[in-house]
Amino acid sequence: MTGYGKAEAVLDHKKITVEIRSLNSKQLDLTVKVPAVYRQSEYEIRNRIGKRLQRGKIDAYVSYEITGDSVPVNIDRKTFTAYFGQIREIAAENGIDWNGSALDAAVVPAVLRLPEVIQNDQQTVSEAETQALKRCVEEAVDHMEQFRIQEGAILIADLLRRIDRIEQLKEEIVPFEKARAETIKTRIRENIESLGIPFDANRLEQEMIYYIEKLDITEEKVRLQNHCKYFREVARGEEAPGRKLGFIAQELGREINTLGSKANEATIQKKVVEMKDELEKIKEQVLNIL
Structure with a gap:
């Protein structure tokens, strides 16, 4: 029952990624993590995965990335500051010399890609996006099942x-x-x-x-x-x-x-x-x- 499945769906201004990992277990132990914007779909995602995979310790992750330049977004300052501050603390604890602009230039884009840092001003999810998410989940499960079959x-x-x-x-x-x-x-x-x-x-x-x-x-x-x-x-x-x-x-x-x-x-x-x-x-x- 071990396995891995991944699928992506590319929309006009966004890329959705679904990853599923499974370990052996007598019963179904399913954990699903989704961004806040897709929270309304979490229950259905859980049901779709559980119905098809049936057994195993399964972790499913849904994430998205803003890919367009013209989509209005907000940066969650508190979340960004928390991520950035922790990274600097870890660097100091491990003796990494944080010399300013060069390292900042590398870290800032990475922090911006972390969950919940960038939020779309248009928090409503269109029907097309919801359907793309569902297809992405099904495709990731397909890959997982193929892995399990092998x-x-x-x-x-x-x-x-x-x-x-x-x-x-x-x-x-x-x-x-x-x-x-x-x-x-x-x-x-x-x-x-x-x-x-x-x-x-x-x-x-x-x-x-x-x-x-x-x-x-x-x-x-x-x-x-x-x-x-x-x-x-x-x-x-x-x-x-x-x-x-x-x-x-x-x-x-x-x-x-x-x-x-x-x-x-x-x-x-x-x-x-x-x-x-x-x-x-x-x-x-x-x-x-x-």
Whole structure:
């Protein structure tokens, strides 16, 4: 959900700029900053951006610059003085020699371009300007969405590689399953024999069969395979798969945890640990997908 979008609209005496930045977040956390002259459009701008981007920590900035020479303007003296004074203070604090006209000549134009310094005498915004602002917002969101699509494709490819790895590890468990059953039987028999008390060998065999059946992991492997298949289908086929992939990842985790609890074999447990490592990376990345 990280991204950046920017758009500009050039009018007769003004240039409007809209910039949108986004970071990862489970929910929508939207901040919109607009100049006072466009305050009446802030609510609609917020709705347009929120409806399309849906999730992420999003900062949207609207600014404008007066470009014509014939437009009557006022300079807000208090705002200009505040900006200019702070710049001089920062220069002094950092040992910058403010030698007068040369530096003033460079700083003054920069201060005049800062927000709210220059105000148009015609504070009313025309319908044409309002529509230009809306188009500018939509174009900036378009650029943001394109950025997200490119990032999303990279993330999906990474997620699917990790799903492939989990399936591979599942298959690597198979050769150890039969040996695991024999190892468990041998361990139980040796432990009972070490007690030095008589026991019914047939009854012991029956109990061991029952015990080993409870440790069978066939169902967990089948469900794990089905979850991996469903994960791929959602990742490749849905427009905004992030939330659903998160739920599927939780189901994957349940099956992998059950495999680990039933393992009773060192090599299988190692494979399960590798699965968990891949799954944790999947869960982290899913949070970045819309």
